[in-house]
Amino acid sequence: EAGVTQFPSHSVIEKGQTVTLRCDPISGHDNLYWYRRVMGKEIKFLLHFVKESKQDESGMPNNRFLAERTGGTYSTLKVQPAELEDSGVYFCASSQRSRDYYVNTEAFFGQGTRLTVV
Amino acid sequence: DQQVKQNSPSLSVQEGRISILNCDYTNSMFDYFLWYKKYPAEGPTFLISISSIKDKNEDGRFTVFLNKSAKHLSLHIVPSQPGDSAVYFCAASAYNTGNQFYFGTGTSLTVIP
Numbered sequence: 496e497a498g499v500t501q502f503p504s505h506s507v508i509e510k511g512q513t514v515t516l517r518c519d520p521i522s523g524h525d526n527l528y529w530y531r532r533v534m535g536k537e538i539k540f541l542l543h544f545v546k547e548s549k550q551d552e553s554g555m556p557n558n559r560f561l562a563e564r565t566g567g568t569y570s571t572l573k574v575q576p577a578e579l580e581d582s583g584v585y586f587c588a589s590s591q592r593s594r595d596y597y598v599n600t601e602a603f604f605g606q607g608t609r610l611t612v613v
Numbered sequence: 614d615q616q617v618k619q620n621s622p623s624l625s626v627q628e629g630r631i632s633i634l635n636c637d638y639t640n641s642m643f644d645y646f647l648w649y650k651k652y653p654a655e656g657p658t659f660l661i662s663i664s665s666i667k668d669k670n671e672d673g674r675f676t677v678f679l680n681k682s683a684k685h686l687s688l689h690i691v692p693s694q695p696g697d698s699a700v701y702f703c704a705a706s707a708y709n710t711g712n713q714f715y716f717g718t719g720t721s722l723t724v725i726p
Contacts, residue, residue, distance in 0.1 A: 499656070528713065537615060538657070538702060538716035551713055586656055588714075601647055602714060604656035 497521065499605035501587050507611045513575040516608045520569070520589030527570050528590075528602060529562060533583040544570060545592065577612045584609050616640045617705050619717035627725050632690040634720050636703030639684065643705040647714070648677060648688045651700045660701075661688070693724045
């Protein structure tokens with residue numbers, strides 16, 4: 496079974512440019528999460544999709560970030576325009592949806608996209 | 614405000630000995646806790662989890678202990694092996710937060726052969 500895949504693995508862009516990150520979750524996983532890790536800090540939640548719907552986007556830093564998950568399959572995260580502080584590793588994760596809303600399941604992570612804004 | 618804290622950035626242990634990684638949390642609504650292991654240039658890999666209805670979960674060399682009254686959990690690895698050298702992240706979630714995971718800053722474990 497294929498794991499969570501992210502593209503690209505690295506991206507170096509100039510301040511003010513646009514970058515789009517892509518995530519392909521594990522097939523059949525309804526939950527899809529985006530996280531970001533800035534050097535040496537915690538892995539911070541950005542947003543959560545259940546199928547194509549945004550369940551929680553409370554972690555999105557500002558309106559320069561736009562996430563989509565059309566058709567409930569792959570997801571994209573666009574940063575426009577990019578700023579220096581957007582640099583970090585962006586992780587995507589997916590998990591199965593439990594039949595019981597009150598029971599959680601572990602999330603499986605992709606390898607991450609290292610974004611450097613210069 | 615960080616809800617999950619790992620106060621030890623690094624830990625070194627001799628091969629064959631026990632590694633104990635600690636994690637504290639502040640949100641009493643957390644009901645599911647996980648440990649992830651991360652190698653450089655890779656994504657975090659799920660290691661072991663525990664529900665708040667338990668106080669211990671074991672999987673081979675890995676055991677997670679949960680102390681709800683102290684809001685503390687720990688990961689024990691015994692015996693430690695050089696291949697265990699990685700960064701370990703503690704994570705927690707609660708059903709009323711949409712099951713998003715809150716992570717700590719990680720502890721870098723080095724197992725010395």
